[in-house]
Amino acid sequence: MKTLSYIGFLLLFLVSCQRNSSKGIETIDIEAALKSKGELLLSEIASDVQFIALHNLDSATYIQNNVNQYCVGEQVICVVNTNPAEILLFARDGNFIRKIGRRGKGPGEFNSIPVIALNESNKTILIADNLFKKFIVYNYEGVCLKEKPFKNYPDIALMRVGDIALGADGNYILEHEWMQSAIGKCFNLLVLNPQLELVQTSCPGSSASGSNFASLNSQRIQEVHGAVRYWSKNTDTVYSISKDYSIQPLYQFNNPDRLVMDAMGNRALKGHVALTAFLETSNYLLIEGEVARKPFLISYNKKTGVGNQVFARGKCGIPAPEKFGIENDLFGYTPICLGWDLANIYQGKLIEILHPITVESLDEWLHEKLYDCLTASQSSLPAKRDELVKLIKNMNENSGPILMVMTLK
Numbered sequence: 001m002k003t004l005s006y007i008g009f010l011l012l013f014l015v016s017c018q019r020n021s022s023k024g025i026e027t028i029d030i031e032a033a034l035k036s037k038g039e040l041l042l043s044e045i046a047s048d049v050q051f052i053a054l055h056n057l058d059s060a061t062y063i064q065n066n067v068n069q070y071c072v073g074e075q076v077i078c079v080v081n082t083n084p085a086e087i088l089l090f091a092r093d094g095n096f097i098r099k100i101g102r103r104g105k106g107p108g109e110f111n112s113i114p115v116i117a118l119n120e121s122n123k124t125i126l127i128a129d130n131l132f133k134k135f136i137v138y139n140y141e142g143v144c145l146k147e148k149p150f151k152n153y154p155d156i157a158l159m160r161v162g163d164i165a166l167g168a169d170g171n172y173i174l175e176h177e178w179m180q181s182a183i184g185k186c187f188n189l190l191v192l193n194p195q196l197e198l199v200q201t202s203c204p205g206s207s208a209s210g211s212n213f214a215s216l217n218s219q220r221i222q223e224v225h226g227a228v229r230y231w232s233k234n235t236d237t238v239y240s241i242s243k244d245y246s247i248q249p250l251y252q253f254n255n256p257d258r259l260v261m262d263a264m265g266n267r268a269l270k271g272h273v274a275l276t277a278f279l280e281t282s283n284y285l286l287i288e289g290e291v292a293r294k295p296f297l298i299s300y301n302k303k304t305g306v307g308n309q310v311f312a313r314g315k316c317g318i319p320a321p322e323k324f325g326i327e328n329d330l331f332g333y334t335p336i337c338l339g340w341d342l343a344n345i346y347q348g349k350l351i352e353i354l355h356p357i358t359v360e361s362l363d364e365w366l367h368e369k370l371y372d373c374l375t376a377s378q379s380s381l382p383a384k385r386d387e388l389v390k391l392i393k394n395m396n397e398n399s400g401p402i403l404m405v406m407t408l409k
Helices: 030-034 356-366 370-376 382-393
Strands: 017-020 025-029 046-053 070-072 076-082 085-091 096-100 115-119 124-129 134-139 144-149 160-166 172-177 189-192 198-202 221-224 227-232 237-241 247-254 273-280 284-291 294-301 306-310 343-346 349-354 402-408
Touching: 025 030, 030 247, 030 273, 030 284, 030 294, 030 306, 046 382, 070 115, 070 343, 070 349, 070 402, 076 115, 085 124, 115 160, 124 160, 160 221, 172 227, 221 273, 356 370, 370 382, 382 402
Parallel strands: 025 247
Antiparallel strands: 017 025, 046 402, 070 076, 076 085, 085 096, 115 124, 124 134, 134 144, 160 172, 172 189, 189 198, 221 227, 227 237, 237 247, 273 284, 284 294, 294 306, 343 349, 349 402
């Protein structure tokens, strides 16, 4: 990973963006952006795509069609199944290698849907088990190297790990979710070294005044060209994390119509705005959310300071309501979304996941074969489109999903 760095502050501000000069933060007006409609082409945020068909699974192994935690590294791919909770390891070409760990209460076992991170420099996988409150480290050979309970950090009220990123120095950056009733010191960000020793803590955005997330795929820590971003849901602020783990606020989402949750975690008021996922590229900030369970995607242009909802014209993809999402002019599968359908963001890549059962559903919805729809679509990368068509034609009930791995600009 490249050295972490700050991005330059923006200078142009129009209707949907206002600058808070006292803090140096770009404020993105969600309400104004929702009143404007437009289009965003995939070629504006992505330069290329690679298709990886996960294959060679044995008869006792399958990938569930509701799984969206995929870590696509340079050497291997990890997939987290949910029921039962298990980790599947693949070679980079999609060939199944082995299962990592197993469900249970014993040493090296986990009993909840784990949150994982790859450390390819030492070929290990960090697992956070939020049910049994412990960290586990496995190597690619499936050997458990280390286990450390959350309670072994006595000065911290360690409750739940929401997301994990890898720093340039090999340390782990953890997004930590805690409750107001927690006993002990509470922090939003924790840094652990490869030996799972606590290196640093931070608490940006501690006031609980921001978005309640309606998505399990919010992925609030992301890499952007060697830099690391953290989205604090408490203040709807995106921070830059430097190589020394200092925190700098960059963007704030001004959402005056926030979703309100009651004491039981239910939506107290219908129709209010919930922000569910974000993605940053060189020129754009994408914010996904929903109003009264109706999803939307906002595209904010960092050069012009303009934000608006984006919609796609094409039909060869998940039938999103009103076709909200990114228009795929590269290889035809459209619309492209962040978290509403099965998608994943990992190390500067946007990963769309196409299961065999999804292909069957799309065939029915399109009233034609998906590969016929793609073949007839316009594409600036026709060779890539044709490669995807061939992979879809070769799918059967025993096939694993196809990963569409888009390299972000």
